Amino acid sequence: MSDQDQPDRDDRVLAGEYALGLLSAEEAAAFEARMVREPELRALYAQWAEDFAGLTDDVTPQAPPARVWQQIEAGLFDTRARGSWLRRLTLWGGGLAAAAVLVLAVGLPDLVERGPVPPVDPPYVAQIAAEDGSLVVQAVYDDATGALFVDREAGGAAPGRALELWLIAGEDAPVSLGVMPQDAQAILRVADDLRGRVAGAVLAISDEPEGGSPTGAPTGDVLAVGPVQES
């Protein structure tokens, strides 16, 4: 397969183009589908990834400012600072559920949207629906992993607005579970300290500015609600 006249037919070249992010979304998806089945193709990609990483050898390391670590920690581990951070996590979650090979493509979520899959045999389910059916979201929740799979069956955010998902446990104030991703199906990750509070709680969706509520509490209309029930 080293026909110099037709380099575009060579998998070695294709793997290089994929590694550089030069393929169109369709071509990249087709390449990824093949990688799932073809270990040789994965090896070709891995080889390019190693070689191209060498192009960063002359990149001078630079210590990032301390705030970067503080924000990472707050975003991942501090539930008081969620909001827009969870949104990013859930956007990322869109790429997570696809085959393990997607790790190879990590960081190119535009190219690897394959859609998450709901947990098998989930302990809890909820239908978060508007009374008039203008917004319907099915949710399934696994308290062991904190994975909350959402499937938006009807409705969506208004232009320039966002849908934010809230957990209302008992008499407590609503706690944000994050902004609903643009994709109809996604997995949101419930923070460790909230995991035990989902059972028996109510999930609600409110209309918020892009990026989610700026205050940490719902600011717009509550569009849909639904109780979390054992499945």
Added chain:
Amino acid sequence: MTTRADIENLIARVAQGDRAAFKALYGATSAKLFGVTLRVLNDRAEAEEVLQEIYVKVWHNADRYTVNGLSPMTWLITIARNSAVDRLRKLRRAETPAELEERIADDAAGPEALAVAASERGRLVACFEELAAKHAEAVRRAYLGGETYADLAARFDVPLNTMRTWLRRSLLSLRECLTR
């Protein structure tokens, strides 16, 4: 000095949800990855945001590291590079053709600016040197500058298909050289 085995070990512990290991991994690798994001984005505020995204991805995907066959630094660098390129392309989508022209004229740094330093990657350097200078620059710009075929065609002022052919032939030559 953090060795490859140290980083692998840290990633394995992060996969188990070990926050201390996550902090240690950040300590050992964030300067390199920040350097990479800065190189791609050339904007500190954007690079800082992307660096946060990168470590969130690392936290959530560490358990998948072992299956992908990459060395640990390559895995991290690839996440960093791809995340930065992703951001760069989002920023560029808003660009008008005039702005594109201006950007390309502005950062017309010569190949020196993107040269690969002499290092243990001598083979890589040697193989890039076997390419025509323009072709080597195109490959480097695709990787470190996140440039698309359209960007590269505009930069080198050649038709899109010519650019594709250049780049594909360059990749083939590189691969043949690298596996010699």
